[in-house]
Amino acid sequence: MQFDLDEDRALLKSSTRELLENESPVAEARAIMETSPEGYDRALYAQLGELGYPGLLLSEDAGGMGALAFAAVMHEMGRVAFPGPFLDLAVAVAAISACEGDEARKWQERAAAGELVVLARSESRASLDPCPPATRFEDGHVRGTKTFVPSGAHAEALLVETTGGLVLVPRPESGWDAQPLVTLDHAQRFAEIRLDHPGVLLAEGAAAVALLARSQVHGALGAAACLLGLMERALELAVDYTREREAFGAPLASFQALQHRAADMLARTESSRSAVYRAGWALEHDEPDADYLVSVAKAYAGPAARAVCGECIQFHGGVGYTWEYDPHLYLKRTKTLEQQHGTTAWHEQRALDGRPA
Amino acid sequence: MDLRFTDAQVAFRDEVRAWLASNLTRPFREEVRDPAHDADSLVEVRRQWQRKLQAAGYLAMGWPEEWGGRGVGEVENAILEAELARADAPQVPNFLGISLLGPALIHHGSEEQRRRFIPKMLSCEEIWCQGFSEPGSGSDLASLRTRAEPDGDHYRITGQKVWTTFGPWANWIFVLARTDMEDRYGGISFFLVPIEQDGVEVRPIKQISGESEFGEVFFDGALARREHIVGELGEGWRVAMTLLGYERGAAALRYPAEYDTFLDGMVQALRESGDAERPEVRARLGQLVVENEVLRANGLRTLANLAAGNAPGPESSIEKIGWSEYAQRLTDTALDLLGPQAQLVATDPHARPELDWAYQYMWARAGTIYSGSSEIQRNIIAKRVLRMPTKR
Structure with a gap:
């Protein structure tokens, strides 16, 4: 048995950290999210494409590195609260790669190079959990409205879940009929998109169901790993701050009231690490309980990250409630991810039903 | 990264499981319910069980062969412990001797002490x-x-x-x-x-x-x-501190395996009452399943680190807080969902058969106190892992 990552994956993880700390430090990411229309750095996404990041979930034969490497990268992206739809892009690349046909190959290539393709599944602003779609696909035409599409307004193509299967809709020349949904997380731009366009059927029937189920598992693993990175960094910020800040003649970190809460934050973070990497390993090796373990990881990491990132603000006191300090970025992304790729409640039910005998 | 057991370890697990199926005549919870027993006769059941384990070579397996063990690693030990918990085998009366004193004698004791005390400890002649x-x-x-x-x-x-x-x-x-x-x-x-x-x-x-x-x-x-x-x-302090570090991996899979039997029992009882599919019941069960699986993930990580020869990290304090506080949430939820029948003591003829819920509910209160209370574990994490300073 061995818990540590092998050399290749450990190297990928450390070089990703270096890349993100150089190219997307939190200060720079904040500037982009505050000023750019997309909320993320397009040039950096192109660079990630050149380096092969969006195709990470693919097998090694197909140019990727598999689920465990993907989890390690999402973990690092969480640490810097990386802006934009990277997770959704990586999930979309894996989804297209499972489809047949020239159109699928063409778009797989473009998405793997960093062009934005994302899944469009949800139709309710009340829940993003999987639900049978009302959007129709008839005579080569998609009609319906999708909501909370990640960076939808800027997508080059959407993978739309319809009554007829999974359909690829390229961006129309006139652009999308998209309404921006401004949420509390300024580094995640969602859109509600009205679709009345021709599309290409990528998968239908049982194949489409299986493909979307697989995408849901990929998304949940990535979200759980990102949540791990968010809480890991939030814990560091919280403890570092209490070491520097003094009150009543002593550093805050010396007060037991904070020490015990910091210990709980560490327990949640380390437990998430155990669960996330176990799930990533199981998925990569097609273990029979992989889907169950991914649900366990996502269901645990969401509330854990919310608790840790919430405490991070509290540990900072008044400055924790300011835009200038970073803790809010972590709490906001956590909330976004808790609702995406299966809520805690959805994954808890999956875990209950999928519990190995 | 590799969290799989080896083929030999899987074979060992199957061997233990088969042995338990034919050698454990009654789960311990049924012994406890038996009105013919009193505290002394239950200790006798446990003493006989220790002898049975010894005869089969399942006692003190991690010790060197010279002292009655098999010299196996942490993973095999953890597998055995998990299987014993799964089958609800009695705890051996000499568990403190075997988990703490025996290793201390092997590491720090004199040859004379080992010869004098170890055989009678294993045979349960001395408790x-x-x-x-x-x-x-x-x-x-x-x-x-x-x-x-x-x-x-x-x-x-x-x-x-x-x-x-x-x-x-x-x-x-x-x-x-x-x-x-x-x-x-x-x-x-x-x-x-x-x-x-x-x-x-x-x-x-x-x-x-x-x-x-x-x-x-x-x-x-x-x-x-x-x-x-x-x-x-x-040198007593040094000896005592090292003995607390022995068989660190033994508990890694035991608690999740034990709690699986609790969860199975709850689901069974709730199916009988027709409540298992109520959404509010399923919500609470789902959360408990997730948390127990995370305990197992932590345990596997500890085992993997021990198996790879890595020094144990902060995992042991995190695990201690994890399994002891989870036991309280688990039994709290069981007594909520099963209703007042779960408060019936084991010897009451109307008590639920699948588990001694009333006892487990109370026993869960001890877990956060013994072997270093939850507060001590949090101090350890804050000071040794997070390096938070001590107040002057």
Whole structure:
């Protein structure tokens, strides 16, 4: 048995950290999210494409590195609260790669190079959990409205879940009929998109169901790993701050009231690490309980990250409630991810039903 | 990264499972319900079970062959523990001797001590208890005040120990006592003391569960032989601290396996009452399943690190907080969802058959106190892992 990552994956993880700390430090990411229309750095996404990041979930034969490497990268992206739809892009690349046909190959290539393709599944602003779609696909035409599409307004193509299967809709020349949904997380731009366009059927029937189920598992693993990175960094910020800040003649970190809460934050973070990497390993090796373990990881990491990132603000006191300090970025992304790729409640039910005998 | 057991480990698990299926005649919860039993006869059941395990080679498996073990690694030990919990096998009466004192004798004891004590410990001819905590020294163990004074070939021990598990049935006790009143750590020595002598009195303590598995032990000039000091004089603290690190992996999979049987029992009872599919019930069950699986993930990580020869990290404190606090949430939820019937004590004819819920509910309160309370574990994490400073 061995818990540590092998050399290749450990190297990928450390070089990703270096890349993100150089190219997307939190200060720079904040500037982009505050000023750019997309909320993320397009040039950096192109660079990630050149380096092969969006195709990470693919097998090694197909140019990727598999689920465990993907989890390690999402973990690092969480640490810097990386802006934009990277997770959704990586999930979309894996989804297209499972489809047949020239159109699928063409778009797989473009998405793997960093062009934005994302899944469009949800139709309710009340829940993003999987639900049978009302959007129709008839005579080569998609009609319906999708909501909370990640960076939808800027997508080059959407993978739309319809009554007829999974359909690829390229961006129309006139652009999308998209309404921006401004949420509390300024580094995640969602859109509600009205679709009345021709599309290409990528998968239908049982194949489409299986493909979307697989995408849901990929998304949940990535979200759980990102949540791990968010809480890991939030814990560091919280403890570092209490070491520097003094009150009543002593550093805050010396007060037991904070020490015990910091210990709980560490327990949640380390437990998430155990669960996330176990799930990533199981998925990569097609273990029979992989889907169950991914649900366990996502269901645990969401509330854990919310608790840790919430405490991070509290540990900072008044400055924790300011835009200038970073803790809010972590709490906001956590909330976004808790609702995406299966809520805690959805994954808890999956875990209950999928519990190995 | 690799979290799979080897083929040999899987084969070992199957072998243990098959052995338990044909050798464990009754799960322990059924023994407890049997009105023919009293506290003494239940100890006898456990003593017989220890002998059965020994005969089959499943006792003290991690010890060297010379001392009755098989020299197996942490993973095999953890697998055995998980299977024993899964089958609800009785706990052996000498668990303190086997998990703590035996390894201490093997590492720090004299050849003489090993030959004198280990065989009878394994055969359960002698039952051991632990004399560490005192009325004034619980979590702050090094403040202990029981003292030992030289008297010819002996030491005379005076003082009081408390929370002595299995004290009422033990023949021997391993005791930390002061041989120097000034030196906080270096003044502590580790003694092996026979209980059946004039200077020792054991009084049972009635616990919240109504049973008296614990006791308090009074020493009034009790005699311990000089050659029954483990390690050198004044090395007691070091010996005690290292013995707390033995078999770190043994519990890694045991608690999740035990809690699986709790969850199975809850689901079974809720199916019978027709409540298992109610959404509010499913929500609470789902959360418990997730949390138990995370405990197992932590355990596998600990085992993997031990198997890879890595030094143990902060995992043990995190695991201790994890399994002990989870047990409270689990049993709280069970008593909520199953209703008042779950409060019935095991010997009540109407008590639920799948588990002794009332007992488990109470016992879960002990887990966050013994072996380093939750507060001590959080201190350890804050100071040793997060390096948060001590207040001046």
